[in-house]
Amino acid sequence: MRQVKNPFGLEIAHPSTTTVATGIRLAPDCLENCILTCYWGCSVQKLHEAVQKHAYCFRIKTPKALEDALYSEYLYREQYFIGKNSKEEKYCQLPEDGKSFDFGTVPRTHYPLVALLTLADEENRELYDIVSLLSVIHIPDESYRLACRILYQYLLMAQGQFYDLKQLFMSASNSSTASSKDSSSKDANDKNLLEKLKLSEEESDLHEETGKDCVVCQNGTVNWVLLPCRHTCLCDGCVKYFQQCPMCRQFIQESFPLFSQTELGKDTFRPALANRAS
Known part of the structure; x- marks a missing residue:
């Protein structure tokens, strides 16, 4: 990639x-x-x-x-x-x-x-x-x-x-949205970053979803897209421990992050791509 x-x-x-x-x-x-x-x-x-x-x-x-x-x-x-x-x-x-x-x-x-x-x-x-x-x-x-x-x-x-262009899938169990000022500010920042990437019509649904919790630790922000199943369900901390998608159990052939952590603080979106060999 x-x-x-x-x-x-x-x-x-x-x-x-x-x-x-x-x-x-x-x-x-x-x-x-x-x-x-x-x-x-x-x-x-x-x-x-x-x-x-x-x-x-x-x-x-x-x-x-x-x-x-x-x-x-x-x-x-x-x-x-x-x-x-x-x-x-x-x-x-x-x-x-x-x-x-x-x-x-x-x-x-x-x-x-x-x-x-x-x-x-x-x-x-x-x-x-x-x-x-x-x-x-x-x-x-x-x-x-x-x-x-x-x-x-x-x-x-x-x-x-x-x-x-394909739709990305996120866990429906994490449908709650935060209402605090900090969360609102983060959501607005995420939306601006996504707009810079110019995601497809289906992918733009992620504007409201990027603050969701990881399906494994229930704490970290969902950031990783798993291929070929396209589930978007793991945070930066948990993704390294999985060879199979925790949602559908399909083996992960490739994955990529929605956000690069080093660039988030600079208000710049960088869709880095990473291959997974195992």
Whole structure:
């Protein structure tokens, strides 16, 4: 493993009230000026072919590159400029004549919405290993009422690799949150650190979770992510004693900390990665 810096972040604002008829509010959060391009009714087959083309043919660093790979097989396109570190939500909606489009029953041939984040400034594309973030979003309609959510998020790399962002799992038994001033201050600090990393939509749930106690000692702050199971349940003191995950008993192949202790005092987040040989 090696550390990379992700300039992109995208979440759904108010997912419980989102439908195809009412539109969707997206909350981008980027380290650089970016372009958010939204594609309604994108072909499922063409999208997955496009991701493969990124690996084998040409890099998807711009909206035009994705559209060429899709052969323009989508219903409607919207585009927004996203300022560096801007928290402004962007409202996306099909035009009136497109709201009657039937995305079909499961398995569908078209995704309701695909959102692409790319770097706006060409010079910045040479600074990052990650060149774009592709988010596949389900939006409920008359045919399929499953609540709005991000189905997949792919990080597209400059060298052609692509990675599917995965959710981290924390113990539900540690659901209590501290109410003291010290704990509130720590939670706020943790949130700022996580924002600097630009975690995925699922991983952003950790904003409220980073103060939880270790499942073993019930005292230390949870800090370690265990792979391949993705349980996030051990503190710095306990992690060295385990070869199997204490939650699911799966053998630990690799692990990495959410926070580097030497950097926390400097208010800097550093997602150090560590291999476990045993």
